[in-house]
Every structure is written in C-alpha cells, then in structure tokens.
Amino acid sequence: MSTFGHGIAFRWRPSAVVQAVGSSFTPLLVLFALLAGADVAPAQSASAAQRVVLYDEDPSDPSGHQYLGSVKWRSETTKLAGQPDDVAVVADVDIPLRKFKMTLSLRRNLDPSLPASHVIELTFRLPPDFAGGRIDNAPGLLMKTSETARGTPLAALSVKVRDGSFLVGLSNTTADRERNLHQLLERAWFDVPIVYADRRRGIVAIEKGASGDQALKTAFTAWGQYPAATQAAPGAPDGNDSTGSYVVQVSSQRSEADAQASYKVLQDKFPGVLGAWAPIITRADAGTNGVFYRAAVGPFKTADEASQFCGTLKAAGGQCVVQRN
Known part of the structure; x- marks a missing residue:
C-alpha cells in the first residue's frame, strides 16, 4: 500500500x-x-x-x-x-x-x-x-x-x-x-x-x-431499497418501514379486489418503479360519494422521500399523489 x-x-x-x-x-x-x-x-x-x-x-x-x-x-x-x-x-x-x-x-x-x-x-x-x-x-x-x-x-x-x-x-x-x-x-x-x-x-x-x-x-x-438500505425496520417485509408517515397513492377503486387488480396492472406497466413494492390497500369512506379502496406504496418516513418516489413514477408516465399514512 x-x-x-x-x-x-x-x-x-x-x-x-x-x-x-x-x-x-x-x-x-x-x-x-x-x-x-x-x-x-x-x-x-x-x-x-x-x-x-x-x-x-x-x-x-x-x-x-x-x-x-x-x-x-x-x-x-x-x-x-x-x-x-x-x-x-x-x-x-x-x-x-x-x-x-x-x-x-x-x-x-x-x-x-x-x-x-x-x-x-x-x-x-x-x-x-x-x-x-x-x-x-x-x-x-x-x-x-x-x-x-x-x-x-x-x-x-x-x-x-x-x-x-x-x-x-x-x-x-x-x-x-x-x-x-x-x-x-x-x-x-x-x-x-x-x-x-x-x-x-x-x-x-x-x-x-x-x-x-x-x-x-x-x-x-x-427500487424499493430505501430506507431499507439504511435502517430496515424489524419485522417489516421487503424492507418497507411500517413506521413511515407518508404513502404514495397510485389508484383508487370501488372494491378491494379492483384496487388489487389495478395495482397489478400498474406494477406490470412500471416494473422499474413499482416492481419491488407490495401494495398498501386502505378503505376510505367518502360520505355521499361512497366507499373507495386506495392502493398505495410505502410507507416513507418523510414527505420529501414520498415526493421523490412519486416524481419518479410520474417521470415514467404514471400518476400518483402523496398522502399522510
């Protein structure tokens, strides 16, 4: 040396x-x-x-x-x-x-x-x-x-x-x-x-x-490797940190099955962005507009991390919105 x-x-x-x-x-x-x-x-x-x-x-x-x-x-x-x-x-x-x-x-x-x-x-x-x-x-x-x-x-x-x-x-x-x-x-x-x-x-x-x-x-x-590469949460599958405060919503459907199917279509269309992420499906009651099931990825610790991910998906041709978890 x-x-x-x-x-x-x-x-x-x-x-x-x-x-x-x-x-x-x-x-x-x-x-x-x-x-x-x-x-x-x-x-x-x-x-x-x-x-x-x-x-x-x-x-x-x-x-x-x-x-x-x-x-x-x-x-x-x-x-x-x-x-x-x-x-x-x-x-x-x-x-x-x-x-x-x-x-x-x-x-x-x-x-x-x-x-x-x-x-x-x-x-x-x-x-x-x-x-x-x-x-x-x-x-x-x-x-x-x-x-x-x-x-x-x-x-x-x-x-x-x-x-x-x-x-x-x-x-x-x-x-x-x-x-x-x-x-x-x-x-x-x-x-x-x-x-x-x-x-x-x-x-x-x-x-x-x-x-x-x-x-x-x-x-x-x-790639679904951040923040897992720096501080993977114990018990969180695929490196997704269950304590994150933000998610990136990519679809909203009338049923849970439709939300799952919609996410699979998006995952196949944008594998470089969504391929490593399992969807987070949540039920949302919109009052007179009825019940929706939202498909999202995350969670992310900060709004900036979620926004960066959403920006990457939009650059690839997708649509998304950052929401509080």
Missing part, C-alpha cells in the same frame, strides 16, 4: 480493492455486454455541481499532484434491450486542467440469474495527448466519509469492456449487499482508483453532496 496527498490511501491488492461477486464470470460478462448497449433517456432534473479531486501519483514527489474538478449528479430513465425501463443514477465528472472527463452510472441488476445486485459503469473520455495515456485499469470503487478519509472498498468485481470503459458488478450475497447499499447511501464520497497506461496510478475522489444524495435516494426509493 502506498499513500500520498491528504491521507488518501491506495489499496492495490485485488483482494483488498476488488472483492469478487462470485466465481461465475461468464454470466457477469453477458450482463455487462447487455448493459453496454443501454440507452439513457434525458435527465429528469438538473443538479448543482459538487467537488471532485483527481490525485495523481508522481514517483518524484511523495505528495503527488492534485487537480480540482466538478461533478453533476442526476437520476435518469434507462432503456435496456429486452427489459423494462428502469432508473439509473448518473454522475458526470469534469477535471478541466487534465482535460479529464468521466461518467459514473449506477443501475440495479434486473436479471435474477446473475450474481450482482447492482452494476456501476465507468466511462473515461480523454484527449489523444493525455499525459499518462489511456486508463488501463479501474479495479473497483471505495466509499469514504470525507475527502481526506481512507476509503472502504465496495464488494465488487470490475471488468474492462473496452478502452476507457469498465463495468463493476456489486456482490449480491446478503451481507455484501447490505454493506454496499449502506455505504453507497451513507458515505459522502466515492473513490475511483485508476491505473494509467504508463503504470502510474491515480484516484478520482467524487463528492456526493446534496445533489448526489438526492439522485441516489430517488433511485433506491424507486
């Missing part, structure tokens, strides 16, 4: 940085081939830029070199061949002094036969005269609490797809998955270790900030 610049630590041994998601490499490569052809819809909303620091190794200077840049986070709708639309988190990195551009894209794995919970795509765009040459390796990702803290590796396997493009599959074992999701949501910075063609090394430190937190929470909420 070597260290330079504000306590940033490199962990270059594969066992330390990149922990395999399993021994089945072929299914992962098939998944990565499919994801490489994914179409991404226009961003749902713009975001404020957050801080990025590129730490480059220099054999003549133990402190290395630092280059400041920025990142813009957003959530997007992705289209995959043969699979339903889903939500992705995208971070666009720009480091002007190095003419270094990179995109980090996080999406969940929708194929249950493959040993990965989520997939992170790293795409580097460098000029032909880039000092150090191309990016030869991106051996994994680390999460850390602050810019100067030492990162903790995500349990993952990194595969090079082509020059400048890498795909990282996150482990789907129960313990690894829970730990990875907790780190992704709770830690404030990403570290992306890289190895240049000239064998020098670097780290791209990416701040989540408010916009990154919002983009990640929007996606994990749409």
Whole structure:
C-alpha cells in the first residue's frame, strides 16, 4: 500500500480493492455486454455541481499532484434491450486542467440469474495527448466519509469492456449487499482508483453532496431499497418501514379486489418503479360519494422521500399523489 496527498490511501491488492461477486464470470460478462448497449433517456432534473479531486501519483514527489474538478449528479430513465425501463443514477465528472472527463452510472441488476445486485459503469473520455495515456485499469470503487478519509472498498468485481470503459458488478450475497447499499447511501464520497497506461496510478475522489444524495435516494426509493438500505425496520417485509408517515397513492377503486387488480396492472406497466413494492390497500369512506379502496406504496418516513418516489413514477408516465399514512 502506498499513500500520498491528504491521507488518501491506495489499496492495490485485488483482494483488498476488488472483492469478487462470485466465481461465475461468464454470466457477469453477458450482463455487462447487455448493459453496454443501454440507452439513457434525458435527465429528469438538473443538479448543482459538487467537488471532485483527481490525485495523481508522481514517483518524484511523495505528495503527488492534485487537480480540482466538478461533478453533476442526476437520476435518469434507462432503456435496456429486452427489459423494462428502469432508473439509473448518473454522475458526470469534469477535471478541466487534465482535460479529464468521466461518467459514473449506477443501475440495479434486473436479471435474477446473475450474481450482482447492482452494476456501476465507468466511462473515461480523454484527449489523444493525455499525459499518462489511456486508463488501463479501474479495479473497483471505495466509499469514504470525507475527502481526506481512507476509503472502504465496495464488494465488487470490475471488468474492462473496452478502452476507457469498465463495468463493476456489486456482490449480491446478503451481507455484501447490505454493506454496499449502506455505504453507497451513507458515505459522502466515492473513490475511483485508476491505473494509467504508463503504470502510474491515480484516484478520482467524487463528492456526493446534496445533489448526489438526492439522485441516489430517488433511485433506491424507486427500487424499493430505501430506507431499507439504511435502517430496515424489524419485522417489516421487503424492507418497507411500517413506521413511515407518508404513502404514495397510485389508484383508487370501488372494491378491494379492483384496487388489487389495478395495482397489478400498474406494477406490470412500471416494473422499474413499482416492481419491488407490495401494495398498501386502505378503505376510505367518502360520505355521499361512497366507499373507495386506495392502493398505495410505502410507507416513507418523510414527505420529501414520498415526493421523490412519486416524481419518479410520474417521470415514467404514471400518476400518483402523496398522502399522510
């Protein structure tokens, strides 16, 4: 292990940085081939830029070199061949002094036969005269609490797809998955270790900030994995927190059976948003208008979390309203 610049630590041994998601490499490569052809819809909303620091190794200077840049986070709708639309988190990195551009894209794995919970795509765009040459390796990702803290590796396997493009599959074992999701949501910075063609090394430190937190929470909420990833309630099935104060109503019908059937139709139409959620069916007496049965998802701890989920459903073409639980 070597260290330079504000306590940033490199962990270059594969066992330390990149922990395999399993021994089945072929299914992962098939998944990565499919994801490489994914179409991404226009961003749902713009975001404020957050801080990025590129730490480059220099054999003549133990402190290395630092280059400041920025990142813009957003959530997007992705289209995959043969699979339903889903939500992705995208971070666009720009480091002007190095003419270094990179995109980090996080999406969940929708194929249950493959040993990965989520997939992170790293795409580097460098000029032909880039000092150090191309990016030869991106051996994994680390999460850390602050810019100067030492990162903790995500349990993952990194595969090079082509020059400048890498795909990282996150482990789907129960313990690894829970730990990875907790780190992704709770830690404030990403570290992306890289190895240049000239064998020098670097780290791209990416701040989540408010916009990154919002983009990640929007996606994990749409996937039915938030707030379960941070604080699953004991006894609550599928990670749904029974103590939440808000729900997102998606349908209102005259009978409980119709409410259940209506929700199933919506779940089939919007699997990327509703697929992981069981409906909450409640009876509502509307007085002279009669009795209605409402189908909702949740509960959510805050109105903001419920609104983010509702916004994701509306962006996919659905209708919803946030209500008190």
